[in-house]
Amino acid sequence: MDPTNANTALASAFVEELARGGLRHAVVSPGSRSTPLAVALWRQPEIEVTVIVDERSAAFFALGAAQASGAPVALLCTSGSAVANYHPAVCEADESAVPLLVLSADRPPELRGIGAGQTIDQIKLFGSSVRWFCEVGTHEADDGGLLHYRSVACRALAAARGETRPGPVHLNLPWREPLAPVPVAGAVSATDPLALAGREGRPLTAVTRVDLEPSSFLLDEMAAHIGDAIAGVIVAGRQLDPELREPLAHLARVSGFPILADPTSQLRCGPHDRSHVVAAYDLLLRDERFARSVVPDLVLRFGEMPTSKPLRAWLAASDASEIVIDPRGGWNEPSNGASAILRADPTELAAGWAARLEKEPRGTPEDWLGAERVAQAVIETELGNAAPISEPALHRALGAAHRDGDLVYTASSMPIRDQEAFLASDPADVLFLSNRGTNGIDGLVSSGIGAAHATGRPTTIVTGDLGLLHDLGGLAALRDVSTPVRIVVIDNDGGGIFHFLPQEGALDSEEFEALLGTPRGVDAAKAAALFDLPHRRLESLADLPEALAVGTSLIEVRTDRSTNVASHRHLQERVQAALAQLR
Numbered sequence: 001m002d003p004t005n006a007n008t009a010l011a012s013a014f015v016e017e018l019a020r021g022g023l024r025h026a027v028v029s030p031g032s033r034s035t036p037l038a039v040a041l042w043r044q045p046e047i048e049v050t051v052i053v054d055e056r057s058a059a060f061f062a063l064g065a066a067q068a069s070g071a072p073v074a075l076l077c078t079s080g081s082a083v084a085n086y087h088p089a090v091c092e093a094d095e096s097a098v099p100l101l102v103l104s105a106d107r108p109p110e111l112r113g114i115g116a117g118q119t120i121d122q123i124k125l126f127g128s129s130v131r132w133f134c135e136v137g138t139h140e141a142d143d144g145g146l147l148h149y150r151s152v153a154c155r156a157l158a159a160a161r162g163e164t165r166p167g168p169v170h171l172n173l174p175w176r177e178p179l180a181p182v183p184v185a186g187a188v189s190a191t192d193p194l195a196l197a198g199r200e201g202r203p204l205t206a207v208t209r210v211d212l213e214p215s216s217f218l219l220d221e222m223a224a225h226i227g228d229a230i231a232g233v234i235v236a237g238r239q240l241d242p243e244l245r246e247p248l249a250h251l252a253r254v255s256g257f258p259i260l261a262d263p264t265s266q267l268r269c270g271p272h273d274r275s276h277v278v279a280a281y282d283l284l285l286r287d288e289r290f291a292r293s294v295v296p297d298l299v300l301r302f303g304e305m306p307t308s309k310p311l312r313a314w315l316a317a318s319d320a321s322e323i324v325i326d327p328r329g330g331w332n333e334p335s336n337g338a339s340a341i342l343r344a345d346p347t348e349l350a351a352g353w354a355a356r357l358e359k360e361p362r363g364t365p366e367d368w369l370g371a372e373r374v375a376q377a378v379i380e381t382e383l384g385n386a387a388p389i390s391e392p393a394l395h396r397a398l399g400a401a402h403r404d405g406d407l408v409y410t411a412s413s414m415p416i417r418d419q420e421a422f423l424a425s426d427p428a429d430v431l432f433l434s435n436r437g438t439n440g441i442d443g444l445v446s447s448g449i450g451a452a453h454a455t456g457r458p459t460t461i462v463t464g465d466l467g468l469l470h471d472l473g474g475l476a477a478l479r480d481v482s483t484p485v486r487i488v489v490i491d492n493d494g495g496g497i498f499h500f501l502p503q504e505g506a507l508d509s510e511e512f513e514a515l516l517g518t519p520r521g522v523d524a525a526k527a528a529a530l531f532d533l534p535h536r537r538l539e540s541l542a543d544l545p546e547a548l549a550v551g552t553s554l555i556e557v558r559t560d561r562s563t564n565v566a567s568h569r570h571l572q573e574r575v576q577a578a579l580a581q582l583r
C-alpha cells in the first residue's frame, strides 16, 4: 500500500488485491483523473500495463487478450467520453462471455452535472451488458475505506470470471484532488493490518468456482439416449478449450456421430483424431438432397452456434432432440428448439458418455464422411495448389500455411464465413478466435494484437478492407508488441458480403455501391507506411508462406467483389455435381 496520500493508498490497495486475485494485464489510456489508478497499476510488479491512446482500440485489445488467455484483463481510462469508447468491446465481451474489468475514473459527485468539464453520466453507462456495476464512491484512507476498495477488487474479479457466466464488469471510481502522488501528511488514518496490507500472498476474499462436474445420473441417462440415436450428430461451434478435442473425438468414434466442426471450436484442426470431423458441412448442406438424406434425430451441440446459414436452417428444420452443452450460463440457442441445456463441464460430459458407450462402439457415419471426402476432393481441385487468387482459395492457402502454436483471429463479414466454409481439417495445432458475440466489424485489428500480446503466439489477423479501415488506429499498438502479427487484408474495396443479400438485386447498382458496397479505396501500402510496417501485395497464393514468414507486416490480397458471388456459386455447383455422382 502506498501511503503518500489517500488516493495512492486506496488505489494501491485496490490494485494489490487485483494482483493477488490473479490479474496480470491492464490496458491504460492516458488522462488526468485516472492518475491514481494508472500509477498504481504501473507500479504493481505482477501486472503488465499496455498504454493505448484510443479507448475503443484499447478495449478491443483487452478483449482479444482476455479471450485468448481466458483470464480477466483490466481497462482504465479518464472521465468523460473516453469511457463511452469502451462500449462496443463491452457489448462483445458480454455476448462472448469474455472477462473484462472496466475501471472508469470519474469526478466526485460535487463536480458532476455543473459544467465542470469532461464529465458525463457514467453511472450504469453500459446498461445490462455488464455482470456487475459498482459506483465505488469517495472514501477516506481509513479502515473502512481501504477494506471497501480491497473487497470491491475481489468481487469484481469474481464477477468477471463468471458466477457462472464470465463477462465485463464496470467499476466507476471517482477521485478528488490531489490526483498526482504528492505527499499529504496524515492522509492515511487506517490502523487495522487487514485494511493496510490485506492478506499476505492471497486476496482479501477468495471466491471458489462453482463445481460443474456432471452427475452419474446425467451421464447414464444421456449415454443411453446417445446409444439409441440412429442419426446423431455433434455440432462444435466456438469454444476455446483444446482439452475438449480428445474426449469429443472419442465420443464421436464410439457413438458413430460425425463432428460438424467450425474452425473456432478448435476441433476442425489440431493434432487429435480428426477421423470423424466434417469440415465441408456448409457446402454439403447447401445441397437439399444431401441435407434431406442426413436428417438427424439427436444433436449434441458444444460451443456456440456456428455461423453457417445452411447449418442453422438444417438444424431448425429437423425434429431432432437438440442438447446444448453450455457450462457458462448463456442461452446459446438461436433456433428456440433445444430440448435441454446442460450446465456441466463439456470435457467431463464427452469423456463420461464415451466411457459408457465404448463397450458397444457403433460404425462410422459413412453418409457424412463419404460426402466430406467428395467435397474436399472438389474443393482441393478447385482451390488447391496453384489456384488463382480468390477469397475462397485464400482461406485454403491460409489453412495450409498455419503452423503449430499459431493464433488466427478472423474478422466478421466474409472472412469468418469463408474460413468456416473452405478451411480444410489439418493437424496444425492452431487457436482460432473471432469476435462473433456481436458480429461487429469494429476493433478486430486491436483484438488480434491484444491476443498476440497476451499469449506470445505468432498471430495471423484475417480481415476485410472495411474492417481494417474501421480499426486502422489499432495498428498503433504494434509498436509495443514483439510477438509476430501478420495482418492479412482481403481487399475487395468495400463490403463484399452485401453482394450475397437480396439488396444487391433490389437496388440499382449506383445506390447499392453508395449505400452498401461502399468502396473506400483504402491503400493498404499507405496504411502500412503510416505505422512503419512492412507491406506486401500478394501476387500468387504460392507466396503466402514466404509472406507470413516475414513476421509483423501487412499482407494485401486483392480480390474482386463483383466476381466473388459467382465463384462461391461455382464451387457449390461443383460439389453438388460430385454428390449427385455418389448417389
Ligand SMILES: Cc1ncc(C[n+]2csc(CCOP(=O)(O)OP(=O)(O)O)c2C)c(N)n1
Pocket: 412, 413, 414, 415, 439, 440, 441, 442, 463, 464, 465, 466, 467, 468, 492, 494, 495, 496, 497, 498
Ligand atoms: C461495427 C459494425 N458496423 C457495421 C456493420 C455492418 N457490416 C457488416 S459486414 C460489413 C462490410 C465489411 O466489409 P469488409 O470488412 O471489407 O469485408 P467483406 O464484406 O468485403 O468481406 C458491414 C459494414 C457491422 N457488422 N459492424
Ligand SMILES: [Mg+2]
Pocket: 464, 465, 466, 490, 491, 492, 493, 494, 495, 496
Ligand atoms: Mg471488403
